[in-house]
Amino acid sequence: MQNQQEVNRLKDIVQNLLDEAKQQGATAAEAGLSQENGLSVSVRLGDVETIEHHCSQGLGITVYFGQRKGSASTTDLSVESIKETVSAACSIARYTSEDEYAGLPEKALLATSFPDLDVNHPWAITADEAIALAIECEDAARHYDAEITNSEGASVNTHQGIHVLGNSLGFLHGSLSTRHSLSCSVLAQRGESMQRDYWYTVARNANNLEAAVEVGQKAAQRTLRRLEGRSLSTRQCPVLYSAEIASGLLSSFIGAISGGNLYRKSSFLLDALDTQVFPGFVHIHEQPHLIGASGSSAYDSEGVATHTRDLVTDGILRSYVLGTYSARKLGLHSTGNAGGVRNLTIDPGVLDFDGLLKQMDTGLLVTELMGQGVNILTGDYSRGAAGFWVENGQIQYPVEEITIAGNLKDMLRNIVAVGNDVDYRGNVRTGSILVERMSIAGQ
Amino acid sequence: MKILNLAKQAILVPAGIQDADIEKIMARLLTSSVDAADIYFQSSHSESWVMEGGIIKEGSHSIEQGAGVRAVSGEKTGFAYSDRIELPVLLEAANNVRAIGRQGQEAQIGLIHAANTVQYYPVANPLKSLGEQQKIDLLRQVDTETRKLDHRIEEVIISLSGVHETILVANQDGSLAGDIRPLVRMNVSVIVVENGRREQGSMGGGGRSDYNYFVELNRGLGYGREAVRQALVNLEAQEAPAGNMTVVLGSGWPGILLHEAIGHGLEGDFNRKGTSAFSGRVGERVASDLCTVVDDGTIAGRRGSLSIDDEGTPTENTVLIENGILKGYMQDKLNARLMGVKSTGNGRRESYASLPMPRMTNTYMLAGKHNPEEIIKSVKKGLYAKNFAGGQVDITSGKFVFSASEAYLIEDGKITRPVKGATLIGNGPDVLTKVSMVGTDLELDSGVGSCGKEGQSVPVGVGQPTLKIDGITVGGTSV
Numbered sequence: 001m002q003n004q005q006e007v008n009r010l011k012d013i014v015q016n017l018l019d020e021a022k023q024q025g026a027t028a029a030e031a032g033l034s035q036e037n038g039l040s041v042s043v044r045l046g047d048v049e050t051i052e053h054h055c056s057q058g059l060g061i062t063v064y065f066g067q068r069k070g071s072a073s074t075t076d077l078s079v080e081s082i083k084e085t086v087s088a089a090c091s092i093a094r095y096t097s098e099d100e101y102a103g104l105p106e107k108a109l110l111a112t113s114f115p116d117l118d119v120n121h122p123w124a125i126t127a128d129e130a131i132a133l134a135i136e137c138e139d140a141a142r143h144y145d146a147e148i149t150n151s152e153g154a155s156v157n158t159h160q161g162i163h164v165l166g167n168s169l170g171f172l173h174g175s176l177s178t179r180h181s182l183s184c185s186v187l188a189q190r191g192e193s194m195q196r197d198y199w200y201t202v203a204r205n206a207n208n209l210e211a212a213v214e215v216g217q218k219a220a221q222r223t224l225r226r227l228e229g230r231s232l233s234t235r236q237c238p239v240l241y242s243a244e245i246a247s248g249l250l251s252s253f254i255g256a257i258s259g260g261n262l263y264r265k266s267s268f269l270l271d272a273l274d275t276q277v278f279p280g281f282v283h284i285h286e287q288p289h290l291i292g293a294s295g296s297s298a299y300d301s302e303g304v305a306t307h308t309r310d311l312v313t314d315g316i317l318r319s320y321v322l323g324t325y326s327a328r329k330l331g332l333h334s335t336g337n338a339g340g341v342r343n344l345t346i347d348p349g350v351l352d353f354d355g356l357l358k359q360m361d362t363g364l365l366v367t368e369l370m371g372q373g374v375n376i377l378t379g380d381y382s383r384g385a386a387g388f389w390v391e392n393g394q395i396q397y398p399v400e401e402i403t404i405a406g407n408l409k410d411m412l413r414n415i416v417a418v419g420n421d422v423d424y425r426g427n428v429r430t431g432s433i434l435v436e437r438m439s440i441a442g443q
Numbered sequence: 444m445k446i447l448n449l450a451k452q453a454i455l456v457p458a459g460i461q462d463a464d465i466e467k468i469m470a471r472l473l474t475s476s477v478d479a480a481d482i483y484f485q486s487s488h489s490e491s492w493v494m495e496g497g498i499i500k501e502g503s504h505s506i507e508q509g510a511g512v513r514a515v516s517g518e519k520t521g522f523a524y525s526d527r528i529e530l531p532v533l534l535e536a537a538n539n540v541r542a543i544g545r546q547g548q549e550a551q552i553g554l555i556h557a558a559n560t561v562q563y564y565p566v567a568n569p570l571k572s573l574g575e576q577q578k579i580d581l582l583r584q585v586d587t588e589t590r591k592l593d594h595r596i597e598e599v600i601i602s603l604s605g606v607h608e609t610i611l612v613a614n615q616d617g618s619l620a621g622d623i624r625p626l627v628r629m630n631v632s633v634i635v636v637e638n639g640r641r642e643q644g645s646m647g648g649g650g651r652s653d654y655n656y657f658v659e660l661n662r663g664l665g666y667g668r669e670a671v672r673q674a675l676v677n678l679e680a681q682e683a684p685a686g687n688m689t690v691v692l693g694s695g696w697p698g699i700l701l702h703e704a705i706g707h708g709l710e711g712d713f714n715r716k717g718t719s720a721f722s723g724r725v726g727e728r729v730a731s732d733l734c735t736v737v738d739d740g741t742i743a744g745r746r747g748s749l750s751i752d753d754e755g756t757p758t759e760n761t762v763l764i765e766n767g768i769l770k771g772y773m774q775d776k777l778n779a780r781l782m783g784v785k786s787t788g789n790g791r792r793e794s795y796a797s798l799p800m801p802r803m804t805n806t807y808m809l810a811g812k813h814n815p816e817e818i819i820k821s822v823k824k825g826l827y828a829k830n831f832a833g834g835q836v837d838i839t840s841g842k843f844v845f846s847a848s849e850a851y852l853i854e855d856g857k858i859t860r861p862v863k864g865a866t867l868i869g870n871g872p873d874v875l876t877k878v879s880m881v882g883t884d885l886e887l888d889s890g891v892g893s894c895g896k897e898g899q900s901v902p903v904g905v906g907q908p909t910l911k912i913d914g915i916t917v918g919g920t921s922v
Contacts, residue, residue, distance in 0.1 A: 006894075044518070044716070052521035052837055053539050056509075056796055071503035088504040092490075095575050098500035120592070127542075150717055156448040187718055189852050196718065196839035221730040229840075234686035236922050264495075266640060370835045371844035373918075377643050382683070382724060382866040382918040384835070384844035403866050403918025405685065423552055439920040441685035441868075 003120075007162055010035060013077060015087035017061050019117050020086045022168065026063035027092070028104050030167040030302065033077075037160050041127055043134040044153035045142075050126050054159065060158045063089045067098045079231040088183040095315040097177030101328040104302075107169045109319030109334055111299035111306070120176040120291040121205035123158045130156040133182065139342050141186045147227065148220050150187040152196065157181045157208070171303040179294075180206045190227045197222040202425050204292050222367075229386065229400035231442040236361035239404055240356055240390070243421050245369055246429035250284070250406055252427075253277075254341055255376045257317065259326020269317070277317045278412050281349070284312035288342035295427035301339030309335070311344075345429045347418040356419045356432050358393035364440060365390050366404060379408035402442040411435050447557050448748075449566060450621030453609040454484045458528040462555040465613050467530070471537035473615060475544025479515040479776060481754060482755040484528060484611040485795040490570055491604035493622050494582040497590075509564055511795040512536045515777055516544045524796045527614060537863030553617025560620055560757060562625045562750045564651035565745050567624040569605040572653030581654070581663060585631060589667030593814030595635040595678070602630045602647075604740035605654060620755035625900060626650070626746065628891065629657045631666040644674030645848075648889030650746045666889075675831065683850065683865035683919025689817055689825035690867065690912050691853065695886040696831055698905035701736055702806050702894065703834040703843040704871040705729070709763050709771075709776035710801040710896075711789070713838050720841030722870050725769050732767040732812050740788055740804030743917070746890040747805035751788070754799055758788035763806075764875070776800045793899035803894060807906030811881025815909040818880045820856040826917055827851045827858050830869070841871040862894060865919040874915060882909030 015032045026189055038054035042193035060073035063086065070092030125133075138154035158180045166172035182372045183200035184297045199218035201210035211374030241249060253269075260268040269277065278284075288306035290296050302324055311316050322330070351359060369385030382405040419431030455461070465482060472480040486508040493501040510533055511524035521543030539762035573581065574839045582601050589599050606626040630647030646669035648662060657663040692700060705721070713719035721729065730736070740749045740758025749758045754776050762770045774782070775790030778801055791802035819827060826851065834845030846866045851858045887906035894903045 019745075048543070049517050050520045050522060050798065051540070051543060052798070054796070055523075055525055055528055055535070058507075069501070072505065073503070074506040075508060076506065085506070091575075092502035095499060095579050096502050098498065099498055099500060127533075139656050152716070152718055194720065194839055196837065234922055235781075264634065265636075266598075266643065293514070370837070370842070371866050372833045372847050372867070373844070373846045375864065377641055378863075380863055382846070382864065382920070384842065384866055384868040384918070386840075386842070401838060401868055401870060401916060402686075403540060403844075403916060403917050405683075405865065405920045409922075434741070438686050439918075439922045441916050441918045441922075442688075443687050443916070 003176055007176065009089045010162055010164045011172055011174050013059065014164045015172060017082055017086060017130035018166055018168055020082060021061060023061045024086055024090045025064055025065065026090060028063060028168045030104060031059065031061040035162045036163055038158055039127060040135055040155060041130040042129060042153050042155035043138055045151055046135055046139065048131055049153055061086055061089050063093055064103060065093045067100055067101050067102050068093045068096045070096060078220065080218055100327055104169055105304045105324040105334055109304045110169065110171045111303060114173060114298050117179070117289060117290065117296040117298065119204045121178050121295055121360040122160050123180050123206040124379045125158060133377065134437060137184045137212035137216040138181060140213040141184050141220040144217055144220035144308060145224055147188045147190055147224055148186050149189040154184040154187040154216065165303055167303055177271055178204055180209060181213060182209055182215055184216050186219050186223050188223045188227055190321045190363065193228045195226040197226060203296070204294065226386065226398050229398035232389065232399055232441060233402045234441050236362050236437055236439055239435045240360050240365045241433045241435065242365060242367045243419065243423040243430060243432045245366065246430045246433040247426055248369060248424065249429050249433060250346060250430055252374050252376065253412060254321055254344065257320050259320060259322040259330065261376055262320060263326050263329035266377040268376065268387055272317050273320065275317060276315050278312055278315040279415055280315045282315045282415060282418065283347040285310050285345050286341050286343065287345055290343045293343045297342055300336045304334045304336045306342055308337040318415060330380060332438050343427060343429065346418055347416045348422050351417055351419055353421040353432055356417055356434055357390055359417055360390055360434055361393055362391050364399065365395065380405050381408050381411065402440055404438050404440055406438040411438065446560065446562055446566060446623055447621040448621065449623060450609050450611050453530065454486045454611055460530060461526065462863055464530050465555055466513065466858065467845055468533050468537050469613065469615060471534055472512060472541050475541055477516045477544040478780065478876065480615040481513050482613045483511045483753065485509060485608065487606060487608040487611045489604065490568060491602060491608040492578060492582060494586050494601045497586060499579055499582060501578055505914060507794065509795040512540055513572050513798065514540045514543050516583050518781060519535060519543050519799060522798050532606050533560055551614065552899060555613065555617050555619050558618040558620035558753050559753055563748050566623040567653060568607045569627050569653035570607050572655055578654065579899050581657060581880050587661045588664050589631060589671060592668060593635065593675065595637050596633055596638045598634040600632045604628050608752065610866065612753065614755055618755060620751050622751050624651060625653060627652055627654055627656060629666060631670045633670045633674050635678060637678050640672050640678060642677035644670040644672065644677060646670040646673065647891045650744045650890040651748055652744050664921065676849055677910040679781060680768065680861040680863045680922040683862040684826065684917055685922045687914050687916050689822050690915050690917065691825060691827045692912065693829040694882060694909045695906060696888040697828060698807050698888065698907035699831050699834050699845050699906060701808055702803060702903065702905050703836045703845055704869060704874050705736065705763065706803050706806045707836050708841065708871050709773055709837045711772045711774040711782065712801050714772050715778045715782050719838045721769065724769060727769055728767050729769045729872055730764050731878045733881045734764055734767050734875050734878055735809045736764040736806070737762050738789065738803055738806045745805050745887065745904045746892065746902045747803065749804060750753055750796060752790045753792045754786065754790035756786045756788040758804055761787045765813045773801045773803065775799055791901050793901060800896065801909045802888045802896060803903050805887065805904035805906065807887060808908065810883050810908045811882045812884035813882050815884050816884045818882055818909055818911050819853060819858060821880065823855060824852045825853045827853050844868045862919065867915055871913045874912065877913040878910055878912050880911040883891040
C-alpha cells in the first residue's frame with residue numbers, strides 16, 4: 001500500500017535524525033515528523049470563494065546531553081537540513097542548564113501495542129464534488145427562511161496526516177489519520193438586529209459526517225433564534241451550559257489538574273487529589289482507545305502508552321494529567337498525557353435537554369461564550385456570554401451583551417445536572433451542564 | 444533595492460530560482476483569465492529560550508520556509524503552497540490554482556522589476572544580535588533581580604524569543620518586493636504567595652528590533668518589576684463589581700478596546716460582504732467627536748509595523764475614525780478591487796501556507812485634551828481598568844469583550860482599592876459614542892499583541908490615551 005510505503009520512508013528519516021543526534025554526541029534524543037495533505041473549498045452565495053490545496057511537512061528533534069536539553073525544528077526534510085537541525089539542537093543544549101527532571105520517558109511506559117483505532121479514512125472527493133457539497137449545505141441555510149439575508153459561506157475540508165514519533169530508547173512508530181469537516185455560517189436580519197451563527201460537523205470518516213442539508217439548516221436555525229437579543233439586568237441565577245460549549249468547563253478543569261500547572265503551583269486545584277471536586281454523581285473518564293473518535297491514539301506525544309482510566313469517580317479527583325517531565329517534578333509517573341487528554345467523557349445523566357430546562361425552571365441558557373476570562377491559578381471566571389432567558393422551563397427570549405462570572409472551584413462543586421444530549425464531535429464529550437448559581441452582569 | 448537583493452540572496456539564490464523562473468510560474472498562473480496573481484516566498488528563522496525555577500530550562504530553534512501561489516478571478520481564489528522552494532514544485536502548484544480562472548484572454552505578464560519600498564526597521568538578524576552566552580546572561584540577570592524584589596515571590600518564568608523573517612512577493616504586473624522583518628519579544632511572569640493566597644502578574648514587550656532592545660534602558664528588568672507590582676496588587680484584590688458603570692481605561696495596552704470594538708469590524712472583507720455591524724456606514728457618526736482612530740503600519744520598530752504588507756503594498760497611516768465620523772476601512776488587494784478602492788497596505792498572512800486577508804497593524808486613538816487625573820476625578824463611582832488580557836468580537840452583532848487583569852474601584856473621584864480581573868462587554872458600533880473624556884497621555888502598548896482571525900495569528904500593536912466611557916458592562920461577581 002502506497003501510504004504504508006510513505007510511512008516507512010518517513011520512519012527512516014526519523015531514524016536518521018536519531019542516529020545523527022547520537023553521532024553528534026547526544027546521550028538521548030526524541031524526534032517527530034508530520035506530513036499533512038488536504039483540500040479546503042469554500043463557497044459563498046452559491047459560488048466558489050476559495051480552493052486551497054494543502055501540503056505541508058515538518059520535523060522536530062529534542063536532544064539530551066545528560067540532563068541538559070535542546071530542541072530544533074524545520075520544514076526542510078533534506079539530508080543536509082537534518083544534519084543542521086540536529087546540530088542546532090545540540091548547540092542549544094550547550095547553554096541550557098542541568099535539569100534533574102529532564103529526559104525521555106521510562107522505557108517500561110512506552111507503548112508496545114498499536115491497535116487499529118480506525119482513524120484513517122481518506123475521502124476521495126474532488127474539488128468539484130466538494131464545491132457541490134458546500135453549495136448544497138449553504139443553499140439549505142440560505143433558503144431556510146426569508147430572514148436569512150446574507151452568508152459567510154460554507155466550507156468542506158479534508159485532511160490526511162502522517163505522524164511519526166521515535167526516540168533513542170527504540171520507540172519508532174508511524175500513524176495515519178484523517179479528518180474531514182463541513183461547516184456553514186449565515187446571517188439573519190430583522191429590523192436593526194443582525195446576527196450570525198454557524199454549525200459544523202467533523203469526523204475521521206466522511207461517512208459519519210452529518211448530512212449537508214442538516215448542517216445548513218442547523219446553522220440557519222441557530223442564527224434566527226438569536227435575532228432581537230436583549231441584555232439582562234444584573235442578577236444571580238442558575239446557568240445551563242449547552243452541550244457544545246460545556247466542554248470548555250471541563251477543559252478548564254483539565255487545565256487545573258495538568259502537570260505543568262500543578263508543579264508551577266498555578267492551579268486552583270493544588271493538592272486536590274482524593275478530594276471532592278465535583279458533586280457525587282459526577283464521573284469523568286479518559287477513553288483514548290475509542291474506535292474512530294477524534295482524540296483516539298495508542299500513545300501520547302512522548303510515545304507513552306495511553307490507557308482508559310477514571311479521572312473523577314463519585315465526584316472525587318482520582319488522578320492528575322501528567323507527562324513525563326511534570327510527573328517527575330511531582331514525584332509521580334507519567335499518565336500518558338503528554339499533549340493532553342484523549343476523548344474525555346463525563347457520564348451523561350438521565351435528563352435530556354428539555355428535562356434540564358425544566359429542572360432549571362428559571363435561569364440563563366448559555367450557548368456562546370466570548371473571551372478568555374478564566375484564571376486557572378485562582379479559578380476566577382468572568383466571560384462574555386449570549387444565550388436565552390428561561391422561565392418555567394421554557395425559552396423566553398434571546399439574550400446578549402452580558403457576562404457570567406464565578407469561581408471555578410464553586411462552579412464545579414455546584415453542578416446540579418449533566419444532560420444526556422452529548423456532543424460527540426470533539427475531544428471532550430459532554431451533555432449540557434447545569435450550574436446552580438452564577439453572577440450575571442448586564443444593563 | 445538593497446532589501447530586495449538581500450531577500451533574493453536569502454531565498455531565491457539558494458533555491459537556484461531566477462527572475463525568469465518567477466516569470467515562468469507567473470505565466471503558468473495567467474494562462475486563463477484571472478484578475479490577479481501572486482507568488483509569496485518566505486524564509487523564517489526563529490528561536491526561543493525559557494528560564495524557569497532559576498534554571499535555563501528550554502531552548503529551541505526553528506526554520507520554516509516555503510512558497511504560496513495564488514490566482515484570483517472575481518471573488519474566487521485558487522491557492523496552493525509548498526515547503527519546497529523548487530521550480531517544478533511551484534509550477535505544479537500553479538497548475539493546481541489556475542483552474543480558478545475564467546475561460547478568456549490570457550492576462551499580460553509583466554517582466555520582473557523591483558518595487559520601491561521604505562524600510563521601518565533594521566534588517567540585521569536579531570538572533571545574532573547577542574551571543575548565546577549573552578542571551579543566557581540577560582535571562583539570568585532578569586531572573587536574579589526580579590526574585591530580589593519581594594519575599595513573597597515564589598516563581599519567576601522568563602521567555603525570550605526572536606524571529607528573523609525574509610519575504611518576497613511577486614505580482615502579476617511583474618513587480619517584485621522584498622522585506623526583512625526582525626521581531627523580538629521578552630516576557631516575565633511571576634507567582635507570589637501570601638498567607639496561602641496565590642496570584643500572578645505578567646509583563647513583556649518587544650518589537651521589530653533586536654535583543655539589545657531589552658538591554659537598553661534596562662527594559663528586561665523593568666518587565667520583571669512591573670510583573671511583580673501587578674502580582675502584589677492582585678494579592679489585595681477583592682471581588683469585582685458587576686453591572687453597567689462608568690469605566691476609565693488606562694493608556695497603552697487597554698487600546699485593545701479599539702482593536703476589538705471597532706478594528707475588526709472595519710476590515711474590508713467583512714464590509715465587502717456586508718457581514719459587519721459597520722457595513723455601509725462610512726460617513727456616519729460611530730464615536731463621540733473626541734475620538735480619532737488610526738491604523739498605522741509605518742511607525743518605526745513597532746511590533747505591528749510593516750514596510751510592505753504581505754501583498755507587497757507599502758503600509759500606510761489609515762484614518763479609520765476622524766472626530767467621531769467613520770472614514771474608511773482597512774483593505775487588502777482583493778477586497779479593495781471588489782469595493783472599487785485602493786489597498787491600504789493591510790493585506791497580511793500568517794505564512795506562505797495561508798491566504799492573505801485584511802488585518803490590522805498598529806491601531807490606536809489619538810490624544811485628547813484632558814489631564815488623566817482630571818478624568819479620574821470626574822468619576823463619582825466606577826472602575827479604573829489599567830491592564831488587560833485578551834479580547835474577542837462578534838463582528839456581525841458588534842458585541843465585543845476584553846478582560847481586565849488589573850483594575851481598581853473609583854469612589855468620589857479617587858482610586859480606592861484593587862478588584863479582581865473581570866471581563867467587560869459592550870457593543871462596538873456604540874461604545875465609542877459614550878467616550879466623554881480623552882486624555883493627553885497617548886501611549887502605545889509595549890509590544891506583546893497577537894491577533895487571531897480565521898485561525899491565522901499575526902503580530903499587532905494597539906494604543907490609546909486614558910479615556911472615560913460613560914457606561915459599559917463589567918462582569919464581576921459582586922452583584
